Amino acid sequence: MSLLSTRAERHAAIVGLGAGFTAALTGRVELLAVVVAISIGVRAAPEPGKLRELRREPWYAIGFGLVGYASVTVAPKVVAAVAGVV
Numbered sequence: 001m002s003l004l005s006t007r008a009e010r011h012a013a014i015v016g017l018g019a020g021f022t023a024a025l026t027g028r029v030e031l032l033a034v035v036v037a038i039s040i041g042v043r044a045a046p047e048p049g050k051l052r053e054l055r056r057e058p059w060y061a062i063g064f065g066l067v068g069y070a071s072v073t074v075a076p077k078v079v080a081a082v083a084g085v086v
Contacts, residue, residue, distance in 0.1 A: 004060075008057050009060050012056070016035055016039075016066075017064040019035040020068020020071075040062075
């Protein structure tokens with residue numbers, strides 16, 4: 001099996017990545033927190049409905065959510081530090 005080889009894996013990764021980007025750009029981590037809560041099956045989380053893939057493939061949703069968040073918040077600082085701007 002390869003990375004993102006099934007529809008459920010791709011869907012969970014896209015939802016996680018989108019939630020991570022949105023959380024970082026808006027400064028509100030609640031959306032990413034809801035994705036993580038659905039992924040790990042917290043009882044107080046909203047009913048997954050169309051987001052059932054998050055429970056089937058939680059590591060893709062959480063992992064890509066962190067990648068999306070870090071790419072907006074951390075990556076620019078790293079690039080600036082390497083380039084000597086900071």
